Amino acid sequence: MTDVGEGYEGKTVLVTGGAGAIGGNLVRRLNDLGTTKIIIIDNLSSSYEWNVPRGPKIQFVHGDILDDEKLKFVFKDRPEIVFHLAAHFANQHSIDNPETDLMVNGMGILKVLEFAHRSRVSRFVYASSGCGVYGLDAVAPYCEDDTSTSLHTPYQVTKLLGELYTNYYHNLFDLPIVNTRFFNSYGPGEVPGKYRNVIPNFFYWAMTGKTLPITGDGTETRDWTYVGDIVNGLLAAGVRKEAIGEAINLGSGTETRVIDLANKVNRLTGNDLGILYIDRRDWDVKTRIISSIDKAKRLLDYRPETTFNEGLKYVHEWFVENWKDIERSAEF
Numbered sequence: 157m158t159d160v161g162e163g164y165e166g167k168t169v170l171v172t173g174g175a176g177a178i179g180g181n182l183v184r185r186l187n188d189l190g191t192t193k194i195i196i197i198d199n200l201s202s203s204y205e206w207n208v209p210r211g212p213k214i215q216f217v218h219g220d221i222l223d224d225e226k227l228k229f230v231f232k233d234r235p236e237i238v239f240h241l242a243a244h245f246a247n248q249h250s251i252d253n254p255e256t257d258l259m260v261n262g263m264g265i266l267k268v269l270e271f272a273h274r275s276r277v278s279r280f281v282y283a284s285s286g287c288g289v290y291g292l293d294a295v296a297p298y299c300e301d302d303t304s305t306s307l308h309t310p311y312q313v314t315k316l317l318g319e320l321y322t323n324y325y326h327n328l329f330d331l332p333i334v335n336t337r338f339f340n341s342y343g344p345g346e347v348p349g350k351y352r353n354v355i356p357n358f359f360y361w362a363m364t365g366k367t368l369p370i371t372g373d374g375t376e377t378r379d380w381t382y383v384g385d386i387v388n389g390l391l392a393a394g395v396r397k398e399a400i401g402e403a404i405n406l407g408s409g410t411e412t413r414v415i416d417l418a419n420k421v422n423r424l425t426g427n428d429l430g431i432l433y434i435d436r437r438d439w440d441v442k443t444r445i446i447s448s449i450d451k452a453k454r455l456l457d458y459r460p461e462t463t464f465n466e467g468l469k470y471v472h473e474w475f476v477e478n479w480k481d482i483e484r485s486a487e488f
């Protein structure tokens with residue numbers, strides 16, 4: 157991956173959802189570049205004070221993207237680049253709370269886009285989702301043109317809606333947007349919980365001596381992508397001209413069976429309680445998920461660097477180092 161660091165020299169960058177699992181990793185990387193200032197707006201609805209990135213260049217604003225006054229405040233320093241990651245996350249959460257999902261992921265992005273447009277930002281990067289835009293009829297590996305409107309959760313509907321809004325601002329107002337579509341992000345920084353992803357939850361259960369529950373028969377595959385690779389893709393999307401107006405997958409481009417993940421987590425943590433098979437969730441209908449990353453390679457010079465085994469090792473190390481905070485914060 158070519159160095160995109162100089163594109164951030166002297167820039168002010170806004171990260172909505174910058175206290176979250178991916179946003180926190182993005183902010184820490186931005187902090188290491190020549191960025192002048194990084195502003196986070198996050199209401200901590202699915203993240204934690206102890207996990208918020210800190211530093212002299214980082215301004216953390218505890219606030220909601222639905223609050224116009226807070227948005228006015230974070231845009232007053234005229235950020236040049238906006239990464240929009242704040243979201244009501246994810247599928248089951250949206251089925252349980254469909255109205256909040258629509259408010260945050262629909263009205264929320266509309267508000268942030270309007271402020272970004274009025275501030276004439278040089279780039280607006282949206283965190284879209286592979287699961288949101290590639291419905292059941294899409295054929296793996298998913299290419300960017302295989303989008304579908306046959307979806308299974310409100311979250312998928314509203315993540316797609318976000319792309320429709322970014323495209324609208326691009327088409328009508330020339331707002332330089334990029335729709336980055338993430339595939340199953342995992343890595344240090346994601347705290348386990350009822351609505352969180354399988355990897356942090358498997359580590360939590362394994363480290364608290366529990367059998368790992370697999371919803372399905374374990375042969376289902378997912379395209380788990382290390383968060384550091386997603387951050388590399390985001391940084392490139394934030395500065396490369398070729399990306400403007402494009403939808404681009406950020407995945408690992410490989411697939412792994414859920415059963416193999418469970419066995420790896422049990423081995424890494426020394427958990428000998430094995431695996432338990434339970435019913436697949438109604439909305440969890442895809443047996444295979446794998447991205448095509450050809451477009452990301454071409455437009456962003458994107459190359460996933462972290463192997464699945466390395467990534468799981470980093471997650472385990474992060475769990476061990478932060479165990480007290482994680483145990484206190486995990487809600488099931």
Ligand SMILES: NC(=O)c1ccc[n+]([C@@H]2O[C@H](COP(=O)([O-])OP(=O)(O)OC[C@H]3O[C@@H](n4cnc5c(N)ncnc54)[C@H](O)[C@@H]3O)[C@@H](O)[C@H]2O)c1
Nearest residue numbers: 173176177178199200201202203220221242243285338341
């Ligand atoms: N994690 C994945 O595998 C994945 C896959 C595809 C897309 N995405 C997208 O990437 C983005 C980041 O995901 P993540 O895994 O870091 O999730 P996350 O829940 O850890 O991060 C989202 C952050 O947004 C904040 N937030 C929620 N509602 C808010 C509001 N109304 N105002 C301000 N802040 C608010 C939360 O507190 C949280 O810190 C999201 O937009 C998500 O939809 C994630």
